[in-house]
Amino acid sequence: xxxxxFVKIFIMPKKNVIEITSKTxxxxxxxxxxxxxxxxxxxxxxxEYDYIRWYLMHENVNVYIDYDxxxxxxxxxxxxxxxxxxxxxxxxxxxxxxxxxxxxxxxxEYLSDTPCYKIMFHNVDEFxxxxxxxxxxxxxxxxx
Numbered sequence: 208x209x210x211x212x213f214v215k216i217f218i219m220p221k222k223n224v225i226e227i228t229s230k231t232x233x234x235x236x237x238x239x240x241x242x243x244x245x246x247x248x249x250x251x252x253x254x255e256y257d258y259i260r261w262y263l264m265h266e267n268v269n270v271y272i273d274y275d276x277x278x279x280x281x282x283x284x285x286x287x288x289x290x291x292x293x294x295x296x297x298x299x300x301x302x303x304x305x306x307x308x309x310x311x312x313x314x315x316e317y318l319s320d321t322p323c324y325k326i327m328f329h330n331v332d333e334f335x336x337x338x339x340x341x342x343x344x345x346x347x348x349x350x351x
Contacts, residue, residue: 235317237285237293239308244271244281244323256338256345263331270334271324279324 247270250256262268267283288297295301309315316323328334338345 231315231317233293235293235315237289238316240286240289240293240295240305242281242283242285244279247278247280249276249278253345253347256343257347259328259334260331263328263334269327269329271327273323274325276325 247259248255250259259270262270262280269281269283271279271281273279286295288295288301290296295305314321326337328337335345
């Protein structure tokens with residue numbers, strides 16, 4: 208049995224096509240190399256809402272909904288090969304996902320005026336307020 212992990216790179220609405228050069232990358236301080244975002248299923252059960260609450264109780268973890276209404280979990284953690292000068296220390300051996308970023312349907316995070324998310328949850332309070340606004344019954348029991 209094989210486990211396929213799909214990594215979705217931030218897809219943002221394209222506004223202006225700007226040529227990316229090595230100077231652009233140096234100026235941005237490697238935003239794309241300092242986090243990972245993976246798709247998760249849209250929560251629909253109390254157990255799934257509780258999992259998201261648990262994710263958000265961890266440091267450097269966010270959950271967001273992107274412009275395609277896909278749910279993502281983001282880990283704020285830098286690549287092991289990112290140098291203090293924000294350059295890749297494994298440039299020739301970097302993965303294909305790095306070589307091709309950004310692809311034709313994507314925009315560089317640094318150059319975009321639009322964040323990659325429509326709704327971002329940095330902590331449990333933000334997520335619970337969202338659930339309350341949506342009138343979603345997520346609690347297993349009432350808190351007194």
